[in-house]
Amino acid sequence: MTLSNGPTSRQCWGEYDINTNYYDTVFYTNRTVEYWLTLEEIDCAPDGYQRKCLTANGTMPGPAITADWGDDVVVVHVTNNIATNGSAIYWHGVRQLNNNANDGTPGVTQCPIAPGASMTYNFHADQYGTTWYYSHFSFQYSNGLYGPLIINGPATADYDEDLEAVFITDWDHVTADDHWATIANFNVTFNDSDTGLINGMNTGNCTAGNATKPDPNCVGEGEKFQLVFEAGKKYRLRVLNVAEEDWVQFSIDNHTLTVIATDFVPIVPYQTDSVLIDMGQRYDVIVEANAPPGDYWLRSGFEQYCIPNGAGPNNVTAIVRYNSDSTAMPTSSSVNAAVLGLEFCIDEQPSNLEPWVPIDLDMSNVKAGIQTEQVSQEWVGCT
Template identity: 85%
Template sequence: MVISLLSMLALAAAGTSAISIPGTASSNSQSPGLSVRDSFHGRNTGNLNKGCQNGPTSRQCWGEYDINTNYYKTIFYTNRTVEYWLTLEEIDCAPDGYQRKCLTANGTMPGPAITANWGDDVVVHVTNNIATNGSAIHWHGLRQLNNNAMDGVPGVTQCPIAPGTSMTYKFHADQYGTSWYHSHFSLQYSNGLYGPLIINGPATADYDEDLGAVFITDWDHPTADEHWATISNFNITFNGSDTGLINGMNTGNCTASNSTKLDRNCVSNGKKFELLFEAGKKYRLRVLNVATEDWVQFSIDNHTLTVMANDFVPIVPYQTSSVLIGMGQRYDVIVEANAPPGDYWLRSNFEQFCMPNAAGPNNITAIVRYNNDSTAMPTSSSVNGAVLGLNFCVDEQPTNLEPWVPVDLDMSKVKAGIQTQQIGPEWVDNGTYLRWSINHGSYMWVDWTNPALGGVLSGNLSAIPVKDNVFQVGANSSSTPSQSNETEWVVLVIEDKTPFTGISHPLHLHGHDFLILATGYEQWTGTTYGWQFTNPPRRDTAQMPANGFMAIAWPLDNPGVWALHCHVAWHSSQGLGASVVESSALIPGKVGGDWACTLNPVCDTWNAWAPTMPYQQSDSGI
């Protein structure tokens, strides 16, 4: 049975705004998501109409489940499939008034929201209409339990989707919260190819309305590909972004007095993104940093933030005036409209200490209004009347990021002992090019025609290209697998061996939330003294301090080939990544069917088109 999304009482609106480029509507005849159908699994069905109902004063409820349900152990099904269509295109856009080429999903930046309920099945049909390149869509932060083939990383889990062809992604929403989908093909997301991924579920604090995603990104007037030609050549530091965008919008300056804007590409002065508050209400904002190279400090003048989730992990709520967000990270915050009615700046200041930036720390803004008729520019001031700024690059304090559902680590379950990896620069071709290495001096440079997952499924790990930078854990790795039914864990210490200071790395692991046992601002001494084993912070993207270390842990319960990489896009393109092969002996039984049915045809069409590709691979590929 197919019903309209509008009739789904349980499916809350995502509320995400995007900039729509006039005259550049998608050529896709399908709406981005207008189909919901029954899908009967016959197992562990959850009924959202029974039990405690989710509402403004009962956000911890979710039908027969609630905020205390451990979704790592309790997988349930709503018996409903939500279906979407995305068309990937290159268009002309001017999000800040300066026209350039952009990559979009369905003609908007950000793309349309992929929205589901906790327990739904999701089907997304992706058509690549980018004429000159392949693509693939990654569902950032999704666990993809036993579903590695749908992770969307070209050269790791699939071949790219060739121009003019399509691929269908299918996954189960066994987590809930805020994330994003984005291209994982080279630097495409830095050119605009991303959108919100919202999975509705319970929350640790009450609110009245969900205003949806607030995307924050840096933005350049040259494309990321044009920048790459310079950055790939022995470049460690960056000149900084031209500006930044909030939900695809910001203002520029095309006036005659601004000589830097006097060219034919400056077509307007742009527009600020706006939110409307009603006095007395509490609003949920889903704040995402999808930048290429910039950390941001998010705040709203004269308002307090109640933080209730980091990445896909609900946390014990805490209050703050601002939150520091690294690339790939998300925070769900509640803002109470309790300030005197007026107009206020919403700020996403670029953190100068993390990455020197030409845009300055205080001009990436949106507007919060209490009166929809107001057109005035805010005159409000930031926290303590000063420009926000820190002098170090870290995540929020670990004591603030306490997961609501506790997960502890028993070191007796770490059978292979503590493993280590090092990050550092490598110069290749007689010092001509900079590469970032991980996995003891190796850097990642995938082969789009030969994904690592295919090599694992063939049963011949030696067939995986060396530059996929494989790091094995679990069964069939260098460690001895346990013979018991108890889930083993891996503990990994990652150290920054960079011989210069000040470059931090937001590290993202696919396929898992990981425990953050420790971070340090110096090299690891080899001891676990001071590590947090009882309910430490847990997320899928975390900040490793410059010249320091980070110790993380995750359970070996999701066989697959999972990318581990830095979310500074330049670093990822320069090779800072690895293919984590988890429990390779179990992978064929979990994902082999998906490869045969879905991914073999994708590889066939890609391999037929690739020899004619006008732009050959010039970076890591991810």
């Protein structure tokens, strides 16, 4: 298929476009994409404190699995080299119609992949958008076993460049298994995270509490994840909250976000200073690089009224630079305080989340007198 999809025609996708309902229209590109994942336990120190992590191909997040809308088969070969546990890989939100055996939920659709064994997953890319793959076994994803799954397709607004996944997660200096064992054994409530990560990176204060007996796990101070913008360009970011216990407020100081999709649903674009993201949710946003050139904080503010989490995660930040050679720390101010000051847990307003392609409900069994109104959107110019 020849794709007419570029910076000024993101609504187009060959003979299809953003108005196509992918539940009704299923097509095949005669193209197969293939990936290999090796699951293993390693030592890592994403914020300067060393602990055990579970990874795909030795990295956290794992490598991106990318396909195009309509690709016939996405093939992923998974080998479990975790010595002490089974595992499985789940494809979050992927519609496995007539394909349950490839869903990746151990104990439901498959047995765990035993240590040293392998399994091959296959599915058709009949949706498009942003999601993630992760281990659905025990606490493995909270220990680092996750990565991006991106299915390219049309979009409801134009942009110049896709910067792909931005993962946000909470993080502890003990494993998730140890953390939750403490909660279960001592009948305590969630007792906050040590820190948080953006795309597997952050800085932390790893100074030993007792100078005469340094903590051997303090191996550095970590690094901030960085993005580089070119003035005047529009960038697509695919923001995913993959936390264990963490509602977040995503923002970039001095920049407006244009939200174009949530989960696998293209929506009518709306603009905002920040986006509230619950665990497992994904929001695709476009950011225009129209601020004065400089260095700016990209923030993952913690929503305190969803889960009390202490002060540790509030410094979960990354850096947006307009000059790749800059090493300066940003001095920009946050827009998040107004929302974080509310005394209740909130999500994005449903009135903002209007699907681009309206899907009529079967109202035959609904009480008489209830009416619905669908407002359809249309793009023109795809040829």
